[in-house]
Amino acid sequence: MLLLRRILPGRNYCRRFSTSQSHLSDRKGLVLGVFEKDGEGHHLTEAAAGFDQSISGKLSELLKISGPSLKKGKSRLFYGLHEDFPCVAVVGLGKAESGFCGAENLDAGKENIRAAVSTGCRLMQDLEVKRVEVDGCGDAQSAAEGAALGLFSYDQLKSKKKTQVTTRLHGSADATGWAKGLVYAQGQNLARLLMEAPANHVTPTAFADIIEEKISAKVTVHKRSKAWIEEQQMGAFLSVSRGSEEPPVFLELHYRGAPDSAQPPLLLVGKGITFDSGGISLKPSQSMDAMRADMGGAATVCASVVTAAALQLPVNIIGLAPLCENMPSGKATKPGDVVIAKNGKTIQVDNTDAEGRLVLADALSYAHTFNPRAIVNVATLTGAMDVALGSAATGVFTNSDWLWEQLQKASVVTGDRVWRMPLFQHYTRQVTDSQLADLNNIGKYSRSGGACTAAAFLREFVTLPHWAHLDIAGVMSNKDEVPYLRKGMSGRPTRTLVEFAAGLTQNG
Structure with missing residues (x-):
């Protein structure tokens, strides 16, 4: 506002804002995109050009005199340009020719749109504008994802909440793509909601109930009890849950x-550890609160099934989530104990904080009973994965080149990247060399290649030729790495899992 008054004193569209600012929440906002030119200036999107024409070129005029070319991810606010839109945010989309970048392993154009649109929508939210129309920016699905992902925040337990903003597509762009993008984003936001919530609010039972409320008629839900788990002889899963007062649930x-x-x-x-204290091998207290999100694998998997159903994807999917807490108590598993998994293999538990692979071992064994075309397991499994890749990508360990290609292709579309990691026999020997049992739940050299030895452990419970293990420990939370996600739990890689499932319908 001050910038416009300095540049254009006395213009009507500057003064008008001063009389309507308090009523912005009752009016609509507009988010428009512009591309960078090689030289100075901007190239308007189709929707932005149409809006500019409707106000006799005032938008172009303001962009020219309000500063240098609008760079990728940057924004400018203008007031009083149009009677229907008292507040207009213009966001930078980068270069129009941006597309797939091999070095970055993503579609930069789509990512630029997500980031820019999220910036514009958040500006509107800060101004308490409740209804916002959004430029499709040439890719309505990406625009919708940026809008819905960017506006999400977990404030359910706060007295003061952020303004709830309703977004819709501006103009006559791809309405189908916009609707699809909203569903993709809502799926990831569901995973974020589950991961961010306190562990006393999302217990194993509460997790299962929340998912049951979200499913459509085409999804059948089975909430398996402790008695059922015992009947299935899932001794590894039960050994993790033993220390908690909360009963385990096997969600199907x-x-x-x-x-x-x-x-x-x-x-x-x-993996559905709704809180991970480490058990008897207790974690350090610093940042232990983040272990409320140690069920991120279960959250992303269940959210993906919910999303696939919402999209009515022509594919059959079964989602499995072994849910429990890992707590220390007089009943808890002790380091050195030996447990028996569903497939009959014995496991020496030398570190009770390596519990995720135990619950997954039984779930993977059970998964084979459905004769699946492929198994993909997802887990916040190892801190070593965070050390290896950080938040740049999900680590993928797989015995199938075909499965890797499908996952990698999906991640390029979503911008939520994956990266292939090794499954060498070198790592297998480190978990099969156990003093008391068939397997040890930590590698022989515990600090070396921890993500790889964890994957090798899981492989001992897989006989299917198409299996992939996604270690999402590094992408569990977001600081500022992904600009269209606020700080907090990320819900990654839900959209990649959905896109992967959608791709299977086309690739057989």
């Missing part, structure tokens, strides 16, 4: 979307 979701009901399902398995 069946989505039947394929025209052929006999089509082998895609199996998604998610």
Whole structure:
């Protein structure tokens, strides 16, 4: 406002804001995109050009005199340009020719749109504008994802909440793509909601109830009790849950979307530790609160099934989530104990904080009973994964080149990247060399290649030729690395899992 008054004193569209600012929340806002030119100036998107024409070129005029070229991710606010939109945010989309970048392993154009649109929508939210129309920016799905992901914040337990903003597509762009993008983003936001919530609010039972409330008619939910888990002889899973007063739940979701009901399902398995204290091998107290999100694998898997059903993808998917807490008590598993997994293998538990692989071992064994076409398990499994890749990408360990190609292709579209990691026998020997049992739950050289030895451990419970393990410990939370996500739990890589499932419908 002050900038415009200094540049254009006395213009009507500057003064008008002073009389309407307090009523912005009752009016609509508008977010428009502009591309950078090689030289000075801007190239307006189709929607921005149409808006500019409707106000006799005032937008172009203001962009020219309000400073240098609007760079990628930057924004400017203008007031009083249009009677229907008292507040207009213009956001920089980078260069129009941005697209797939091999060095970065993503589609830079799509990512630029997500980041720019999220910036514009947050500006509107800060101004308490409740209704916002958004420029599709040439990719309505990415624009919708940026809007919905950028506006999400977990403030359910705060007295003062952020303004709830309703977004819609501006102009006659791709309405189908916009609707699809909103569903993708809502799926990731569901995972963020589950991961961010305190552990006393999202217990294993509460987690299962929340997911049951979100599912559609095409999804069958089974909330398996401790008695069922015992019947299944899931001794590894039960050993983790033993120290907690909260009962374990084995959550099972069946989505039947394929025209052929006999089509082998895609199996998604998610680690569901709703709070991880480390058990007897207690974690340091610093940052232990973040372990409320140690069920991030279960959150992303279940959110992916919910999203696939909402999109009515023509594929059969089964989601499995072994849910429990890992707590220390007189009943808790002790270092050195030996437990028996569902497939009969014995496991020496030398570190009770390496519990995720134990619950997944039984879930993976159970997953094979459905004769799936592929199994993908997702888990915040190792701090070593965070050390290796940080938040840049999800680490993928897989025995299948085909499965890797499908996951990698999906991640390019979503911008939520994956990176292939090794599954050498070198690591397998470190977990099979156990003093008391068939396997040890930590590698022989515990600090070396921790993410790889964890993956090697899981491989001992897989016989299927198409299996992938996604270690999401490094992408569990967001500081400022992903500009269209606020600080907090990220819900990654939900959109990549959904895109991967959607791709299977086209690739057989």
